[in-house]
Amino acid sequence: MAVPAGDIAAARGVWSKIFASPEDNGAAVLARMFSDHPETKSYFSHFGGLDEGSAQVRAHGKTVLTALNDMIQHLDSADGFNGVVAPLAKKHATQLKVDPKNFRLLSPSTIIEEVSEELYPFPYPSHMCVPPLHFPKSYVID
Helix, strand or coil: CCCCHHHHHHHHHHHHHHHCCHHHHHHHHHHHHHHHCHHHHHHHCCCCCCCCCCHHHHHHHHHHHHHHHHHHHCCCCHHHHHHHHHHHHHHHHHHCCCCHHHHHHHCHHHHHHHHHHHHCCCCHHHHHHCCCCCCCHHHCCC
């Protein structure tokens, strides 16, 4: 996974603005995912509510952004990146039974695009500096 150093720096710069408020931005992203992709709600039936103000949505949103932050911090190290991604992918695929197509809904590039539209004055193509991050195919559910 050779990501050019300039792309890594750009990704980290844009991401740092989003990760400055991981709970607020994470909740906003999850609420938008539930709205735009209602099929994803089935994975969160144990939550008391799925709106942006829900304590469980806010906490999980922060967890998601923290994991993505770890991935972005390891873009310059394939081993480090895989060390973050592999356990998450395995858990979501084998234990939680999350359909792999849903991972693209919460990729850093998607989140940057969605959050920046609403919260930050990034130039529109700022999300393009973040390479698409995908879970290893070895964890794809049949």
